Amino acid sequence: xxxxxxxxxxxxxxxxxxxxxxxxxxxxxxxxxxxxxxxxxxxxxxxxxxxxxxxxxxxxxxxxxxxxxxxxxxxxxxxxxxxxxxxxxxxxxxxxxxxxxxxxxxxxxxxxxxxxxxxxxxxxxxxxxxxxxxxxxxxxxxxxxxxxxxxxxxxxxxxxxxxxxxxxxxxxxxxxxxxxxxxxxxxxxxxxxxxxxxxxxxxxxxxxxxxxxxxxxxxxxxxxxxxx
Amino acid sequence: xxxxxxxxxxxxxxxxxxxxxxxxxxxxxxxxxxxxxxxxxxxxxxxxxxxxxxxxxxxxxxxxxxxxxxxxxxxxxxxxxxxxxxxxxxxxxxxxxxxxxxxxxxxxxxxxxxxxxxxxxxxxxxxxxxxxxxxxxxxxxxxxxxxxxxxxxxxxxxxxxxxxxxxxxxxxxxxxxxxxxxxxxxxxxxxxxxxxxxxxxxxxxxxxxxxxxxxxxxxxxxxxxxxx
DNA sequence: GCAAAAGTGTTTTCTATACACCCATGT
DNA sequence: ACATGGGTGTATAGAAAACACTTTTGC
Numbered sequence: 287x288x289x290x291x292x293x294x295x296x297x298x299x300x301x302x303x304x305x306x307x308x309x310x311x312x313x314x315x316x317x318x319x320x321x322x323x324x325x326x327x328x329x330x331x332x333x334x335x336x337x338x339x340x341x342x343x344x345x346x347x348x349x350x351x352x353x354x355x356x357x358x359x360x361x362x363x364x365x366x367x368x369x370x371x372x373x374x375x376x377x378x379x380x381x382x383x384x385x386x387x388x389x390x391x392x393x394x395x396x397x398x399x400x401x402x403x404x405x406x407x408x409x410x411x412x413x414x415x416x417x418x419x420x421x422x423x424x425x426x427x428x429x430x431x432x433x434x435x436x437x438x439x440x441x442x443x444x445x446x447x448x449x450x451x452x453x454x455x456x457x458x459x460x461x462x463x464x465x466x467x468x469x470x471x472x473x474x475x476x477x478x479x480x481x482x483x484x485x486x487x488x489x490x491x492x493x494x495x496x497x498x499x500x501x502x503x504x505x506x507x508x509x510x511x512x513x514x
Numbered sequence: 515x516x517x518x519x520x521x522x523x524x525x526x527x528x529x530x531x532x533x534x535x536x537x538x539x540x541x542x543x544x545x546x547x548x549x550x551x552x553x554x555x556x557x558x559x560x561x562x563x564x565x566x567x568x569x570x571x572x573x574x575x576x577x578x579x580x581x582x583x584x585x586x587x588x589x590x591x592x593x594x595x596x597x598x599x600x601x602x603x604x605x606x607x608x609x610x611x612x613x614x615x616x617x618x619x620x621x622x623x624x625x626x627x628x629x630x631x632x633x634x635x636x637x638x639x640x641x642x643x644x645x646x647x648x649x650x651x652x653x654x655x656x657x658x659x660x661x662x663x664x665x666x667x668x669x670x671x672x673x674x675x676x677x678x679x680x681x682x683x684x685x686x687x688x689x690x691x692x693x694x695x696x697x698x699x700x701x702x703x704x705x706x707x708x709x710x711x712x713x714x715x716x717x718x719x720x721x722x723x724x725x726x727x728x729x730x731x732x733x734x735x736x737x738x739x740x741x742x
Numbered sequence: 743g744c745a746a747a748a749g750t751g752t753t754t755t756c757t758a759t760a761c762a763c764c765c766a767t768g769t
Numbered sequence: 770a771c772a773t774g775g776g777t778g779t780a781t782a783g784a785a786a787a788c789a790c791t792t793t794t795g796c
Binding site: 463465469473485488489490 | 758762768769
């Protein structure tokens with residue numbers, strides 16, 4: 287087969303910016319590199335794209351290796367290609383953000399990576415351009431979440447309105463009026479009220495809701511304006 | 515310097531989806547490949563990322579080669595990495611869309627590429643996954659233009675409201691009420707009315723406007739909702 | 743005088759926002 | 770009985786949408 291001549295191939299990596307929410311705080315999952323080079327520094331979870339792998343496939347694989355999770359919400363948001371970004375060897379990186387239900391994550395599955403969750407305001411310095419990736423992943427999530435119902439991906443199947451509201455407040459780092467919030471959320475028709483309550487965080491208890499998966503899919507592209 | 519071992523590098527290309535507007539129709543610029551392999555087929559303008567070049571730099575260079583233009587609005591929107599996407603050799607491609615003032619473009623500058631403008635509904639089949647790139651570039655532009663004032667990039671320095679409205683109608687492929695359109699546009703405060711008129715398209719003539727570059731920059735991130 | 747495109751206002755509906763109190767329950 | 774978090778309604782202001790006629794002027 288013919289080949290392109292005189293072109294220099296480049297290493298291609300995928301990095302995952304993994305967000306989780308524990309019902310109280312929005313958190314980022316990072317790993318401490320256990321191997322040289324640059325051992326013991328905090329880093330995003332990443333890896334090289336394999337020979338017969340597409341980009342999404344590589345991102346899924348990497349996420350599976352770290353978290354043990356399939357079927358995670360993953361979105362490609364930027365390619366980084368500064369020639370100096372990785373001092374070891376020229377590498378371009380395709381960045382994905384992932385939104386996972388933190389309750390499904392179990393550390394044990396892959397503690398070979400020394401993964402750790404950090405609250406957004408307590409993230410340590412990361413290698414390479416990973417700090418910038420985190421900043422722009424967060425900006426992208428704010429942008430997307432203002433228009434599309436993506437934050438449900440961070441919640442368990444059953445969740446309460448106060449949990450959901452706190453999540454939005456975390457993402458936008460600002461308080462939300464809860465009457466207006468409930469009005470918008472219920473107007474969206476995306477939630478199905480359950481009969482059980484979560485009594486873990488108050489005496490009265492808060493009703494559980496489930497996401498209406500069908501409506502969620504069909505309304506995903508319509509702009510929702512949850513936040514302004 | 516230490517290197518990553520056992521990793522297979524991949525060719526990295528940039529492809530530009532170049533949109534232009536002639537005051538009447540939104541158009542796409544494509545080239546007829548003059549060289550083997552796959553000679554004489556329609557293609558987007560692309561090229562490989564150089565050894566000391568970042569991704570935006572490569573996109574700018576490629577755009578300059580084809581159009582002779584600097585300072586073009588360019589936005590990276592997706593990386594394509596299917597292992598089969600380029601049958602000649604494994605290549606990943608970082609796709610950018612460009613919005614250019616078609617009046618500034620002059621064919622002569624680089625007719626080595628046999629470039630040609632096509633109306634959106636008359637685009638020929640393109641090689642590789644370029645058809646898909648065009649589709650998603652257009653979707654991205656619709657998305658962006660609904661929220662940010664990017665379509666001015668397609669217009670000359672002085673333009674008329676009817677031209678602007680026709681542009682929006684082309685992008686969204688749907689008619690817009692011109693009283694409501696003018697209200698929104700003037701409310702945005704982005705336009706500065708000129709004293710001259712464009713008499714080329716009507717007897718009465720339409721006033722020229724200029725973009726208020728300062729406001730344009732400062733309001734870029736605020737969501738404008740030009741279209742719903 | 744007429745054809746062709748530019749420009750102009752009003753009404754109605756909907757959506758966003760601001761705001762404060764009662765409810766249910768475990769201790 | 771009281772402390773804690775959950776849940777509820779209304780009034781106002783602003784934005785979007787629907788809608789049709791008059792103006793200018795070159796021919």
